[in-house]
Amino acid sequence: MTSGSTMISLDKIHKSYGSVEVLKGVSIGIRAGERVVLCGPSGSGKSTLIRCINGLEPRSSGKILVNGHELHPNCENIADLKGEVGMVFQQFNLFPHLTVLQNLMLAPRIVRGTAHEAVQAQAMRLLERVKIADKAHAYPGQLSGGQQQRVAIARALCMQPKVMLFDEPTSALDPEMVKEVLDVMIDLAREGMTMIVVTHEMGFARTVADRVIFMDGGVILEEDAPASFFTRPKHPRTKEFLRQVY
Numbered sequence: 145m146t147s148g149s150t151m152i153s154l155d156k157i158h159k160s161y162g163s164v165e166v167l168k169g170v171s172i173g174i175r176a177g178e179r180v181v182l183c184g185p186s187g188s189g190k191s192t193l194i195r196c197i198n199g200l201e202p203r204s205s206g207k208i209l210v211n212g213h214e215l216h217p218n219c220e221n222i223a224d225l226k227g228e229v230g231m232v233f234q235q236f237n238l239f240p241h242l243t244v245l246q247n248l249m250l251a252p253r254i255v256r257g258t259a260h261e262a263v264q265a266q267a268m269r270l271l272e273r274v275k276i277a278d279k280a281h282a283y284p285g286q287l288s289g290g291q292q293q294r295v296a297i298a299r300a301l302c303m304q305p306k307v308m309l310f311d312e313p314t315s316a317l318d319p320e321m322v323k324e325v326l327d328v329m330i331d332l333a334r335e336g337m338t339m340i341v342v343t344h345e346m347g348f349a350r351t352v353a354d355r356v357i358f359m360d361g362g363v364i365l366e367e368d369a370p371a372s373f374f375t376r377p378k379h380p381r382t383k384e385f386l387r388q389v390y
């Protein structure tokens with residue numbers, strides 16, 4: 145367990161698509177250095193919540209603070225926070241027409257305007273860290289899914305975020321590639337990164353998470369340290385979910 149200052153604060157987040165309310169008042173506080181696994185059935189609102197946190201989706205109401213900065217309701221000031229929150233998607237979302245190295249360098253060059261040489265040096269260090277520096281000049285389509293996802297993680301880290309959000313980062317991977325991606329995430333956790341990870345990899349949750357949050361129907365039904373979450377789930381819906389996932 146870590147005890148840092150509050151890195152992310154969500155207060156009564158509501159989100160509707162048309163008349164359908166998919167987040168129904170979600171409140172969470174996440175400390176600096178904390179690793180949170182977010183789980184729950186498909187359609188429970190996990191991706192929507194994650195997308196609200198990094199301003200990809202405007203919320204309907206509620207307050208979001210990232211590292212003390214308030215994200216405006218329509219996300220108009222997201223540029224101020226862009227560097228603070230890194231995001232990794234299920235489908236990698238690399239730019240197919242750019243090389244691995246160019247994928248990493250794009251945002252720091254354009255958003256930050258950092259000098260080419262400095263960004264390139266940092267990008268290469270990150271590619272070494274995710275053990276894929278030999279592919280720096282390859283295109284995403286020439287890489288396996290596991291390699292692409294490691295590149296996507298390095299790309300997010302290239303903006304030097306304070307928080308990393310992962311939305312089912314291993315769900316699109318062939319089974320033999322899941323471990324290489326989880327290993328990178330475990331390293332990141334050990335280095336003290338604040339992380340919110342949507343995943344059904346319960347082994348990862350047990351090893352890495354400080355806290356597991358279970359969502360269903362747009363609300364948080366239960367949250368606990370992994371040891372008690374997995375052995376003594378309280379809510380009947382949590383019990384049913386855990387039976388299905390294992």
Ligand code: ADP
Pocket residue numbers: 161166184185186187188189190191192193
């Ligand atoms: P999860 O990630 O837990 O599977 P999502 O956040 O993707 O859940 O979705 C929650 C609910 O919101 C689902 O019922 C989904 O159909 C709906 N939803 C998600 N995105 C949109 C959208 N862009 N427009 C309309 N409905 C959406």
Ligand code: MG
Pocket residue numbers: 190191192311
């Ligand atoms: Mg989802």
